[in-house]
Amino acid sequence: MDQLIIAGEKFESRLLLGTGGVPSLEVLEKAIAGSGTQIVTVALRRVEASTSGPLIEVLERCNVRLLPNTAGCMTAREAVLTAKLAREAFETSWVKLEVIGDEQTLLPDPVELLDAAEQLVADGFTVLPYTNDDPITARRLADVGCAAVMPLGSPIGSGLGIRNPHNIALIRESVTVPVVLDAGIGTASDAALAMELGCDAVLLATAVTRARDPELMSAAMRDAVSAGRLAYRAGRIPRRWHARASTQLAGLPEL
Amino acid sequence: MKINVNGSGADVAEGWSVGDLVRARTGEQRRVAVARNGEVVPRGEWEGTPLAEGDLVEVLTPVAGG
Numbered sequence: 583m584d585q586l587i588i589a590g591e592k593f594e595s596r597l598l599l600g601t602g603g604v605p606s607l608e609v610l611e612k613a614i615a616g617s618g619t620q621i622v623t624v625a626l627r628r629v630e631a632s633t634s635g636p637l638i639e640v641l642e643r644c645n646v647r648l649l650p651n652t653a654g655c656m657t658a659r660e661a662v663l664t665a666k667l668a669r670e671a672f673e674t675s676w677v678k679l680e681v682i683g684d685e686q687t688l689l690p691d692p693v694e695l696l697d698a699a700e701q702l703v704a705d706g707f708t709v710l711p712y713t714n715d716d717p718i719t720a721r722r723l724a725d726v727g728c729a730a731v732m733p734l735g736s737p738i739g740s741g742l743g744i745r746n747p748h749n750i751a752l753i754r755e756s757v758t759v760p761v762v763l764d765a766g767i768g769t770a771s772d773a774a775l776a777m778e779l780g781c782d783a784v785l786l787a788t789a790v791t792r793a794r795d796p797e798l799m800s801a802a803m804r805d806a807v808s809a810g811r812l813a814y815r816a817g818r819i820p821r822r823w824h825a826r827a828s829t830q831l832a833g834l835p836e837l
Numbered sequence: 838m839k840i841n842v843n844g845s846g847a848d849v850a851e852g853w854s855v856g857d858l859v860r861a862r863t864g865e866q867r868r869v870a871v872a873r874n875g876e877v878v879p880r881g882e883w884e885g886t887p888l889a890e891g892d893l894v895e896v897l898t899p900v901a902g903g
Binding site: 672 | 868870872875876879896897898900902
C-alpha cells in the first residue's frame with residue numbers, strides 16, 4: 583500500500599481538505615465525501631461569531647481527523663496560544679501552524695513561524711507548518727521537529743497554482759518528513775503537478791469550496807492527487823528538444 | 838465586577854467562575870476553549886477558576902477554516 587504517513591499515522595488519501603469558504607454544511611459534507619479526504623482543517627473563533635454545533639456534528643459524521651489551524655495569527659506568541667486553545671477544544675495535539683506576515687499577501691513570517699514551531703514541538707505538539715516555498719526555511723522547520731512541512735504553491739486563496747515548481751522539488755529533496763503542498767491550488771492540474779513534483783500530499787480549500795460545483799471539484803481533486811502520485815512513482819520521461827519516433831524505423835517500406 | 842469578554846466589556850457577578858461565564862455565553866460547551874489573560878484555562882479548571890476585576894477572557898468555538 584502506498585500510504586501517507588504523518589507522525590506515524592497512516593492515511594490512504596493524500597488530499598487534505600480545508601473547510602474555509604464553504605457555502606453550507608451540506609455542501610461541506612458532500613465535498614468531504616467526494617474528495618475522499620481523511621484530514622480536514624478547522625479553526626477557532628469567538629463564540630458570538632459562529633454557531634459551531636452543526637459543524638462539529640458534520641465533521642464527526644464524516645469520520646475525519648481534525649487539523650486545527652492558527653489562521654490569523656501574526657506572532658509566535660499568538661500562534662502558540664491559539665494552538666494550545668485548539669488542543670483544548672479539539673482534543674488533538676496536531677496543529678496546522680500558520681503565522682502570517684501581513685494581511686494582504688497572507689505569506690508566512692518565517693522568523694515567527696520557526697520560533698512558534700520550536701515552542702510547540704517542545705510542548706509535545708505534532709506541528710504541520712504552512713511555510714514559504716523556500717527550501718532553507720523548510721529544512722529549518724524539519725530540523726526543529728515538525729512532523730511535515732507545508733510549502734505554499736502561491737498565496738492563500740489566489741488560485742495561482744505553483745509559482746515555483748523548482749523550489750517545491752528542492753524542498754522534497756531537502757527534508758525527510760512529508761511535504762504537503764498547501765495553498766494556491768486553483769484547479770485539478772495544479773494538484774496533479776504538486777504530486778508529480780514529489781509532494782506527499784496536497785492541502786486545498788478554496789479551489790473546492792468556492793468552485794461552481796464544490797462536490798464535483800472535490801472528486802476532480804481526489805483523482806488529480808491520485809494520478810499525480812502514480813505518475814511520480816512511475817517516473818516521467820526526460821524532456822527532449824527534438825522528436826523521438828515511437829514507431830520503429832526498421833522495416834519501413836519504400837513506397 | 839467589570840471584565841472584558843471577547844473584546845467587549847461585560848459586567849458579571851462577584852464570585853463567578855470561568856465555568857459560569859462559559860455557560861452564560863454558549864449552550865454548546867463541547868469543543869469550547871477559554872483563554873484568560875493570555876493563558877489557556879483547561880476545561881477541568883473552569884469551575885475552580887474565579888474571575889477577577891479587569892480580566893481579559895476569550896471564549897472560543899470551532900468554525901470552518903483553513
